[in-house]
Amino acid sequence: MAANFDIFEPRVTAAEAGGDAVLSLVLAFLVTVVMTAVLLELGLRFRQTNVVGYAVSLLGSPLAGVYELSVLFPVEIGLRVAQFRANLDT
Numbered sequence: 001m002a003a004n005f006d007i008f009e010p011r012v013t014a015a016e017a018g019g020d021a022v023l024s025l026v027l028a029f030l031v032t033v034v035m036t037a038v039l040l041e042l043g044l045r046f047r048q049t050n051v052v053g054y055a056v057s058l059l060g061s062p063l064a065g066v067y068e069l070s071v072l073f074p075v076e077i078g079l080r081v082a083q084f085r086a087n088l089d090t
Contacts, residue, residue, distance in 0.1 A: 016020040042054045049057070052072065055064035
């Protein structure tokens, strides 16, 4: 199974970022912790539904549709493309 990813050496990336490299890591960690906590809380509150169901319950149908098209649809397309490419390699 093959995938196409751009991999950068940490040394090169840190040299380009300079002193902001550590700040970037801390910020990414904090965003990850907050998003994990929010998704965990939603999962516990809405046990019988998925992320699209959360969006409909919290945002209403029109905004949930926008959310689905702008966030979830590209993720789904990316996963399907990766699966297609993996099937080509086998």
